[in-house]
Amino acid sequence: MTAVSQILPSNAPTSPAAPTSPIDDLGTIGVRMTFGPGEEIYVQDEDADMIYRVVRGAVRTSRLLSDGRRQVGDFYYPGDFIGLEAGPTHRFSAEALGVCEIQVIRKAALKVCGEEGVRIERMIWSGTVRELQRTQEHLLLLGRKSACEKVASFLLDMARRFRGQVAELPMGRQDMADYLGLTIETVSRMVTQLQADGLVRFQGCRRFEVRNPAGLAHLVEA
Amino acid sequence: MTAVSQILPSNAPTSPAAPTSPIDDLGTIGVRMTFGPGEEIYVQDEDADMIYRVVRGAVRTSRLLSDGRRQVGDFYYPGDFIGLEAGPTHRFSAEALGVCEIQVIRKAALKVCGEEGVRIERMIWSGTVRELQRTQEHLLLLGRKSACEKVASFLLDMARRFRGQVAELPMGRQDMADYLGLTIETVSRMVTQLQADGLVRFQGCRRFEVRNPAGLAHLVEA
DNA sequence: CGTTTCTTTGAATCCGGTCAAGGTCCGTGG
DNA sequence: CCACGGACCTTGACCGGATTCAAAGAAACG
Numbered sequence: 369m370t371a372v373s374q375i376l377p378s379n380a381p382t383s384p385a386a387p388t389s390p391i392d393d394l395g396t397i398g399v400r401m402t403f404g405p406g407e408e409i410y411v412q413d414e415d416a417d418m419i420y421r422v423v424r425g426a427v428r429t430s431r432l433l434s435d436g437r438r439q440v441g442d443f444y445y446p447g448d449f450i451g452l453e454a455g456p457t458h459r460f461s462a463e464a465l466g467v468c469e470i471q472v473i474r475k476a477a478l479k480v481c482g483e484e485g486v487r488i489e490r491m492i493w494s495g496t497v498r499e500l501q502r503t504q505e506h507l508l509l510l511g512r513k514s515a516c517e518k519v520a521s522f523l524l525d526m527a528r529r530f531r532g533q534v535a536e537l538p539m540g541r542q543d544m545a546d547y548l549g550l551t552i553e554t555v556s557r558m559v560t561q562l563q564a565d566g567l568v569r570f571q572g573c574r575r576f577e578v579r580n581p582a583g584l585a586h587l588v589e590a
Numbered sequence: 591m592t593a594v595s596q597i598l599p600s601n602a603p604t605s606p607a608a609p610t611s612p613i614d615d616l617g618t619i620g621v622r623m624t625f626g627p628g629e630e631i632y633v634q635d636e637d638a639d640m641i642y643r644v645v646r647g648a649v650r651t652s653r654l655l656s657d658g659r660r661q662v663g664d665f666y667y668p669g670d671f672i673g674l675e676a677g678p679t680h681r682f683s684a685e686a687l688g689v690c691e692i693q694v695i696r697k698a699a700l701k702v703c704g705e706e707g708v709r710i711e712r713m714i715w716s717g718t719v720r721e722l723q724r725t726q727e728h729l730l731l732l733g734r735k736s737a738c739e740k741v742a743s744f745l746l747d748m749a750r751r752f753r754g755q756v757a758e759l760p761m762g763r764q765d766m767a768d769y770l771g772l773t774i775e776t777v778s779r780m781v782t783q784l785q786a787d788g789l790v791r792f793q794g795c796r797r798f799e800v801r802n803p804a805g806l807a808h809l810v811e812a
Numbered sequence: 813c814g815t816t817t818c819t820t821t822g823a824a825t826c827c828g829g830t831c832a833a834g835g836t837c838c839g840t841g842g
Numbered sequence: 843c844c845a846c847g848g849a850c851c852t853t854g855a856c857c858g859g860a861t862t863c864a865a866a867g868a869a870a871c872g
């Protein structure tokens with residue numbers, strides 16, 4: 369199901385200015401795998417005996433309703449753990465957005481790694497708490513924000529990762545829509561509107577910069 | 591801010607058929623406190639050095655936007671931990687729905703309780719994972735479900751707590767609305783509609799029973 | 813350079829929100 | 843015991859923001 373070490377050609381958006389947060393080393397535990405665009409890292413309802421960490425690239429988690437509606441849980445970047453939510457099985461699927469490299473660790477392996485295992489378990493704990501916090505933030509966004517506020521929140525959040533430089537979105541409009549609980553058309557319209565209002569500027573549909581941080585922040589409304 | 595051991599008269603809905611899930615004992619750690627309807631157990635942005643566990647009654651967590659919009663995070667019942675999401679400060683407030691009794695435990699106290707502390711820390715860990723799962727379920731509901739499906743999901747979830755008997759809602763329509771990302775009017779209309787369709791039956795606005803479990807489940811659409 | 817996929821834009825529709833009344837439930841006090 | 847008052851819930855009419863449907867435009871890819 370999940371391809372082991374599949375090498376893809378260099379068509380990947382190499383994200384030249386990617387904001388590489390320094391990734392604490394995970395030591396020698398686990399295996400590195402490479403996934404191509406759209407490939408599944410793990411699947412909804414599958415057993416959850418591994419945990420995963422993004423080394424390079426970006427990942428989305430998503431969940432499908434039986435009639436095809438989809439909710440994107442979150443997007444993950446280098447240094448982030450994924451698959452933490454799991455009880456016995458995964459509630460969401462995880463898919464690579466572009467080419468990405470993932471470190472895969474068997475949960476059971478941590479028990480027998482002493483020192484190193486304990487250190488990683490601590491990282492997992494704090495990762496889980498952060499995940500819970502982000503998810504709660506996401507709740508607020510989905511439950512109580514307008515389309516315009518949703519898109520503004522999302523862009524501001526993305527822009528933060530790039531520290532004011534030009535930001536590059538690793539996902540398309542459909543992924544944004546499914547994250548924000550909107551349709552792709554609405555996302556597109558709001559992006560257009562935010563640009564018309566001079567709050568952001570796009571160069572192509574995946575690169576943008578914030579032109580008016582204060583104005584954008586005002587829309588986000590903590 | 592939070593009243594210690596306030597005794598309220600017996601106007602509380604004593605919930606005679608309340609589904610008392612057996613609560614594992616927390617031993618002698620921590621203090622029990624009683625809160626009256628609407629009282630704050632902890633407040634958004636407050637320091638988070640305690641954890642809390644519902645002993646009796648029901649609790650909602652909620653978060654306020656600066657313009658008054660409110661999102662209810664979740665509802666908690668006897669045995670549930672609350673306040674787990676916290677980094678240094680609480681992201682949500684927690685308020686008592688009716689009269690309720692809460693066991694309050696200073697986090698730092700767990701470190702020095704040996705055996706007992708470790709046992710509770712494990713309960714907290716599994717509580718946090720369950721919380722994350724519930725929150726993700728909530729995401730799906732807020733992002734991708736119609737008003738009717740939202741209300742149906744909610745009622746089905748509540749009904750499950752009462753194992754098919756007549757269920758008693760500890761919260762009012764406004765709380766349901768803020769949990770579901772709807773207005774109070776829409777919640778009311780959907781309840782009326784579900785009743786008209788013969789899926790549920792209300793006796794008063796807080797007691798109901800499921801009349802057609804399959805039909806209701808069909809609306810929920812996993 | 814043609815084809816496919818993704819994005820944007822427009823027009824019409826509809827679901828849920830808003831505004832405004834009326835109803836119900838309860839507790840209080842005459 | 844009943845009248846009153848307040849809080850909460852329900853219902854109706856209308857409105858508007860987001861979706862839907864459709865088509866044109868732009869990017870990515872072979």
